[in-house]
């Protein structure tokens with residue numbers, strides 16, 4: 273598989289000056305798949321497993337503007353795999369963003385209610401079997417140990433790009449916990465003092481944190497790493513703005529400010545929440561001035577473009 277893809281890493285001089293820290297940006301939004309983002313890197317690893325198991329088709333699910341379903345569907349096309357996407361929402365009137373790309377790709381799309389997803393997924397798996405395919409099941413969001421592994425490896429990529437920088441903090445948008453588990457174990461395997469702060473995009477701290485811990489334990493056991501690496505998970509639900517795809521005036525102001533001062537484009541669903549969190553940690557002094565801070569830009573441009581904000 274194409275596991276050796278790397279994305280740019282650089283110190284953002286404008287934002288470093290504005291915040292008073294050394295701010296490095298890892299541009300996962302530029303991961304080489306249309307629309308970019310962490311779901312591209314996760315899909316590379318997940319579909320690697322699918323190919324290893326000689327599967328010929330994929331079934332997965334997500335919301336209407338899921339980056340995971342878009343990245344998975346594109347990768348399936350690249351690899352010549354059949355693909356069914358289950359979307360848990362009403363069929364929309366307007367075709368935008370990730371959904372527009374799904375439609376363009378011509379993959380099979382099935383709409384259903386959130387409560388029916390598991391059953392519809394099973395039905396679609398069985399349907400592929402009847403058609404003589406060997407289907408591969410992917411949880412929503414690409415939530416699985418291969419997804420965490422992708423971000424465990426990313427720590428090595430960053431360390432080799434950032435020669436000699438010791439990161440005090442890593443900030444990123446955290447949803448299912450997969451990405452954070454990988455980053456947490458990855459960065460802490462280099463430096464136990466690095467604090468990886470997952471800023472929640474939706475979940476409350478209790479649920480979100482326990483999901484990261486579960487994924488971290490699974491990752492450690494997969495890699496034969498000491499379980500202690502999965503300790504001290506930091507997940508913060510103070511910047512969700514009330515839930516998934518919810519936003520506040522402060523969040524929108526943050527998107528504008530960052531783009532005007534540095535050219536970095538954030539989105540209201542994911543990355544702006546992470547950046548707002550980072551700003552508050554700096555303002556409160558939890559992140560001290562002159563700290564080395566890494567911001568993982570996980571993508572989300574299509575979420576920005578398909579939203580009505582700003």
Ligand SMILES: *Cc1c(COP(=O)(O)O)cnc(C)c1O
Nearest residue numbers: 339447448449451542570571572
């Ligand atoms: C899915 C997603 C995340 C969160 O990733 P998880 O692995 O689910 O925590 C963050 N940013 C963007 C842009 C995403 O699409």
